[in-house]
Amino acid sequence: xxxxxxxxxxxxxxxxxxxxxxxxxxxxxxxxxxxxxxxxxxxxxxxxxxxxxxxxxxxxxxxxxxxxxxxxxxxxxxxxxxxxxxxxxxxxxxxxxxxxxxxxxxxxxxxxxxxxxxxxxxxxxxxxxxxxxxxxxxxxxxxxxxxxxxxxxxxxxxxxxxxxxxxxxxxxxxxxxxxxxxxxxxxxxxxxxxxxxxxxxxxxxxxxxxxxxxxxxxx
Amino acid sequence: xxxxxxxxxxxxxxxxxxxxxxxxxxxxxxxxxxxxxxxxxxxxxxxxxxxxxxxxxxxxxxxxxxxxxxxxxxxxxxxxxxxxxxxxxxxxxxxxxxxxxxxxxxxxxxxxxxxxxxxxxxxxxxxxxxxxxxxxxxxxxxxxxxxxxxxxxxxxxxxxxxxxxxxxxxxxxxxxxxxxxxxxxxxxxxxxxxxxxxxxxxxxxxxxxxxx
Numbered sequence: 001x002x003x004x005x006x007x008x009x010x011x012x013x014x015x016x017x018x019x020x021x022x023x024x025x026x027x028x029x030x031x032x033x034x035x036x037x038x039x040x041x042x043x044x045x046x047x048x049x050x051x052x053x054x055x056x057x058x059x060x061x062x063x064x065x066x067x068x069x070x071x072x073x074x075x076x077x078x079x080x081x082x083x084x085x086x087x088x089x090x091x092x093x094x095x096x097x098x099x100x101x102x103x104x105x106x107x108x109x110x111x112x113x114x115x116x117x118x119x120x121x122x123x124x125x126x127x128x129x130x131x132x133x134x135x136x137x138x139x140x141x142x143x144x145x146x147x148x149x150x151x152x153x154x155x156x157x158x159x160x161x162x163x164x165x166x167x168x169x170x171x172x173x174x175x176x177x178x179x180x181x182x183x184x185x186x187x188x189x190x191x192x193x194x195x196x197x198x199x200x201x202x203x204x205x206x207x208x209x210x211x212x213x214x215x216x217x218x219x
Numbered sequence: 220x221x222x223x224x225x226x227x228x229x230x231x232x233x234x235x236x237x238x239x240x241x242x243x244x245x246x247x248x249x250x251x252x253x254x255x256x257x258x259x260x261x262x263x264x265x266x267x268x269x270x271x272x273x274x275x276x277x278x279x280x281x282x283x284x285x286x287x288x289x290x291x292x293x294x295x296x297x298x299x300x301x302x303x304x305x306x307x308x309x310x311x312x313x314x315x316x317x318x319x320x321x322x323x324x325x326x327x328x329x330x331x332x333x334x335x336x337x338x339x340x341x342x343x344x345x346x347x348x349x350x351x352x353x354x355x356x357x358x359x360x361x362x363x364x365x366x367x368x369x370x371x372x373x374x375x376x377x378x379x380x381x382x383x384x385x386x387x388x389x390x391x392x393x394x395x396x397x398x399x400x401x402x403x404x405x406x407x408x409x410x411x412x413x414x415x416x417x418x419x420x421x422x423x424x425x426x427x428x429x430x431x
Contacts, residue, residue, distance in 0.1 A: 067368060067414035068407050069375035071386055076407070079399040161281040168379065175283055182291075189291050197280050197288075204279035 009188040010195070014181050018192075021177035022199060024091075028173065029160045031095050036102035037152070043103060044110025045136065065104040071165050073097045078169040094166040102159055109151045113144035146218050153211035157204045174199065222401045226392050233388030234409050240306045240384060241371045241413075247310035248370070249363075252317025257347060259322050270318070277315035282376050285312055290380045301380035309377075313370045320366060324359030325351055361428065364421040368414050375410075385409055 046058045065073070077100075078093040088096060117140050125135040167176035178196045182188040223230070258270030277285070289304035299307075328351055336346035356363075378386035389406035393399045 063415065063418060064411060067372070067418050068410055069372040069386065071375040071378065072389075072403060072407055072410065075386075075390070075393075075399075076403045079393060080403045083400040157279065161279075164281040164283040165376075167283070175281065175287075179287075193284065193288055193292065197284055200280045200284065201276065205275060208275075208279065 006191045009181065009185070009191045018174060018177055018181065018195070021172060021174035024171065024173040025160065025163045026203075028091070028094055028098065028163045028166065028171070029156065032098040032102055033156050033159055035095070035099040036106050039099065039103035040106025041110050041141075043107035044114065047107060047111045048114040062104045062107050065100060066108065068101075070097070070101045070162055071168060073101050074165055074169060090166075090169055090171050093169065094163070094171050098159060098162065098166075102155060105155055106152065109148055109155065110144070113148040114140065116147060117143055149218065150211045150215045153207055153214065157207050157211075160204055160207070161200065222392075222396060222398050223405055226396075226402075229388050229392060230385070230405060230409065233383065233385035233406075236302065236377070236383045237371070237374050237385040237410075238413070240302065240309065240374045240377060240382065241367075243306050244309040244313060244370055244374070245367055248312075248314035248317050251310065251314035253321050253352070255314065255318035256321035256325060259318065260325055262343070274315045274318050277312055278319070282308060282312045282373055283379060286376050286380055300382075302377060302382045302384075305374075305377035305380050305382040305384075309370065309374055312373070313366060316366050316369070317363065320359050320362045321355060323362075324355035327358050328354050358428075361421050361425045364417060364424065368417050368421075371413050371417075372410070 043058060043062055047055055047062070049055060074094060074097040077088065077097040078090065081088065081093075121139055121143065122135055125139040126132075130138065163171075163173050164175040166173055167179070170176065174196060178192045182192045255270045255273055258266050259274070261267055261270075286305050286308040289299070289308050290301060293299070294304055332350055332354070333346055336350040337343070341349070374384055375386035376382075377384040378390055381387065385406055389402055393402040396402065
């Protein structure tokens, strides 16, 4: 029974369908990681700068988002935001939910990276006449980002894995499309799940190798 | 507020199942994770390889896929509910992360500790149990706490397989009452009741470890 499934599950049509799902998975992950790098850096810098009240306020919101399940945030963006007039299509609802969640995660990484920079770097830059903002952009951030590359890549790995949660709002990504394929015939379940697992594994293991390489290169 | 009053037993049941699943998965993944961490530093090369393969596989595939594997495939041969398959998947998935955390903790302990223990006549197992692991767990405690927070959050995966947890009950209530906004707010607060105090406690622990 199982062997029958292996040969008939992967018709050209099904393979193309699954590959399209992989495209959606990668697309959501890439857009989300870029957006969350930007927002996460801003939030991380705000927390690092210890501005009176404002940093505490932002930090608290960040903590709340970080401690919620991503699945809940996805459902909230897609099902609850329309109640207050914000309607988003599935793809962008996923991107917004994942970017919000990942920004909160990355903000912590950015803050940690900034805190690991020696105070002398700030003092030296200031003593050489750079403004606060110039010090941040030209001296501190480049050093901090270098240290942050490995943890950022591991966040990217969890992002790729977490896109599968978006099948909860019927985003047509790889895991969802897999379900559509094996709904045709129950003998397809094992081969299709196996192939999906393998594709995720190759993608993420490859990323983790890049992280390890970067770690060694930058250490 | 009426929403909370009307559906309070359902919310509470979901909260209970989320806690139950998280606790079972926590205990299981601590045991498994520690086992695989020790495997990865054993003197035998093939044991190390085996431990490493396990960790790499479960770290790099989505929890949802593992859950579906148990719910759709394994349940054909061994009868299990959505709750059980979700909790087993959660346990296996988290154990890979705990293995990494504990391994890092063990590696942070000076090599002399193991050599000293062995020189005093302890076996590898005894040295591990009495000398290395107690110290390693202390170092690893903050990251273990973070893994537990992730576990609680990830338990929302049970909603996909009818696991009766908080997320599942929230979806049901939202679908019945159409009050999506209020329902998901309440569900969020209930998750935060578990995760937020833990998160602040971990930050406190980290600060204390840094000072020590």
